Every structure is written in C-alpha cells, then in structure tokens.
Amino acid sequence: MRIIFTIVFTFFLYFLFINFPGFLPKLPESAAIFVVELFGAETxxxxxxxxxxxxxTLSFIIAIMAISGCFWFRQLLTSKISNARERAGRR
Known part of the structure; x- marks a missing residue:
C-alpha cells in the first residue's frame, strides 16, 4: 500500500512542480552547470x-519523506492509544 501511495504522490508532485515551477526549489547555478556538463547536454x-x-527525483524524495512521516506518525499514535488503554484496564 505504501508503494501505491508513493507512486501516486510522486506523480502528483511532479505535475504540480511542472505546472507551477515557483514551488520547485532551484538548484544553485554552479550545481546546475555541473549537472548539465555531467550529462553532456548540448541542446x-x-x-x-x-x-x-x-x-x-525531487518529487520522489519528497513523497518518500512525506509517506514515511505519515506512517511513522500513525504508528506512534496507535502505540500511544494502545498504551493508554492498557493503563486504563489495570485500574
């Protein structure tokens, strides 16, 4: 299920960044020149x-971080709720 969420969210971010490039963090000019020279782009x-x-790549990294954070937060809440129920049952 996480894989499906990651793929869908990656493509959502991709289309968001392509249609609204102002949301996309810009590479420093020196890094951009290095990447272009690394790939040998001429046109x-x-x-x-x-x-x-x-x-x-950036969309995938953001999607992985967001999905992992959501599932981690859900796990945290679930464990706190179960711990609270156990403590309430002991009294």
Missing amino acids: QEQVADIEILYVL
Whole structure:
C-alpha cells in the first residue's frame, strides 16, 4: 500500500512542480552547470530531459519523506492509544 501511495504522490508532485515551477526549489547555478556538463547536454531538448529527471527525483524524495512521516506518525499514535488503554484496564 505504501508503494501505491508513493507512486501516486510522486506523480502528483511532479505535475504540480511542472505546472507551477515557483514551488520547485532551484538548484544553485554552479550545481546546475555541473549537472548539465555531467550529462553532456548540448541542446535545449537534452536540458529539458535533465529538468524532468530533476523534478521526478525531487518529487520522489519528497513523497518518500512525506509517506514515511505519515506512517511513522500513525504508528506512534496507535502505540500511544494502545498504551493508554492498557493503563486504563489495570485500574
């Protein structure tokens, strides 16, 4: 189930970042130049492909962090509720 949530949330963030690029954190210019030189991009189309890769990677990382945080928080709440029920049953 987590995998499905992660994939759906990744593509949601991808489309959000592509349609509203102001939400996307920008790479420093030196890092952007390094990445373009690393991939050997020579045309605008190749640079656009690198941008898609950057957006998908960033969306995936954000999705993994958000989904993991939600499931961790749910686990925390569930354990606190069960501990409270156990303490209430002892009295």
